[in-house]
Amino acid sequence: MSAEAVANAGLRAPPWTSGLRRLAGEVALPTGFILACIAAFEILARAFAIPEVLFPAPSRVATALVVNAPTLGYHAALTILQVLAALVVSLAVGVLIAAVFTLSRVIEDMFAPLFVVLQIVPKIALAPLFVVWSGPGVVSHLTFAVCLSFFPILAGARAGFEETSADAVRLCHALRASRWQTLFHVQLPMALPQLFVGAKVSTTLCIIGVVLGEFVSAQAGIGWYIVQAAALSQTTNILAALVVLSLFGLLVYGLVAAGEIMVRRRMFG
Numbered sequence: 625m626s627a628e629a630v631a632n633a634g635l636r637a638p639p640w641t642s643g644l645r646r647l648a649g650e651v652a653l654p655t656g657f658i659l660a661c662i663a664a665f666e667i668l669a670r671a672f673a674i675p676e677v678l679f680p681a682p683s684r685v686a687t688a689l690v691v692n693a694p695t696l697g698y699h700a701a702l703t704i705l706q707v708l709a710a711l712v713v714s715l716a717v718g719v720l721i722a723a724v725f726t727l728s729r730v731i732e733d734m735f736a737p738l739f740v741v742l743q744i745v746p747k748i749a750l751a752p753l754f755v756v757w758s759g760p761g762v763v764s765h766l767t768f769a770v771c772l773s774f775f776p777i778l779a780g781a782r783a784g785f786e787e788t789s790a791d792a793v794r795l796c797h798a799l800r801a802s803r804w805q806t807l808f809h810v811q812l813p814m815a816l817p818q819l820f821v822g823a824k825v826s827t828t829l830c831i832i833g834v835v836l837g838e839f840v841s842a843q844a845g846i847g848w849y850i851v852q853a854a855a856l857s858q859t860t861n862i863l864a865a866l867v868v869l870s871l872f873g874l875l876v877y878g879l880v881a882a883g884e885i886m887v888r889r890r891m892f893g
Contacts, residue, residue, distance in 0.1 A: 680860040688864040700868050703846040710769035710830040718777025726785040747772050751840045760841035769833025773826040780822025784815020820884035827877050
């Protein structure tokens with residue numbers, strides 16, 4: 625090997641640095657755009673002296689975040705716990721129903737149209753019904769959020785089960801594996817990429833479901849906090865709560881996306 629090749633090899637950046645540069649580029653662009661929008665809103669609010677009840681400056685929202693941090697933290701924690709619980713239940717319900725549909729075409733033909741109709745009905749119209757059925761409180765929020773969010777997981781898992789290699793399924797049958805063993809040891813791992821796609825959609829739907837449930841009946845939580853602030857025309861506090869909710873949503877979505885990347889790398893290299 626020539627001296628020049630040795631020198632170039634020594635100067636070559638480690639492989640992981642390219643991934644960091646790509647990640648930095650993906651984060652920098654949206655972050656820069658958001659900061660530019662915030663700066664523009666701040667300038668507009670100050671230049672035109674817009675009333676705070678209509679359009680508070682971002683600096684006022686930041687102040688509200690700091691001043692009301694303990695209260696926002698308390699209500700956000702209650703909402704976060706409900707969202708995480710709803711997401712776990714949605715995953716379990718969606719995967720279980722997809723597994724039953726995969727094992728029994730008759731059951732799928734019977735119940736699949738019902739789930740489709742359920743998705744067509746405006747969900748906000750169902751929220752009061754869940755209060756009647758489950759009573760005001762956490763249970764109605766969770767059941768409503770699960771009803772809102774399980775379908776993308778069901779659709780993703782069902783599509784993933786169907787895309788499993790037919791040769792792999794036939795091999796399992798030749799080895800005398802039961803249909804449930806084939807499903808959970810072969811088809812489920814192969815369906816994980818599609819399942820994660822559905823889970824990312826369901827993450828946002830869980831947040832929407834819990835907050836809508838808190839709008840209808842709650843004594844605490846971010847949704848309740850927003851309703852109370854709206855009743856007092858506290859636009860700054862409403863926006864501060866929405867900022868907290870958005871940051872949490874991004875965090876949960878990022879965790880699900882990171883899990884998807886890890887699974888894909890482990891399965892496909």
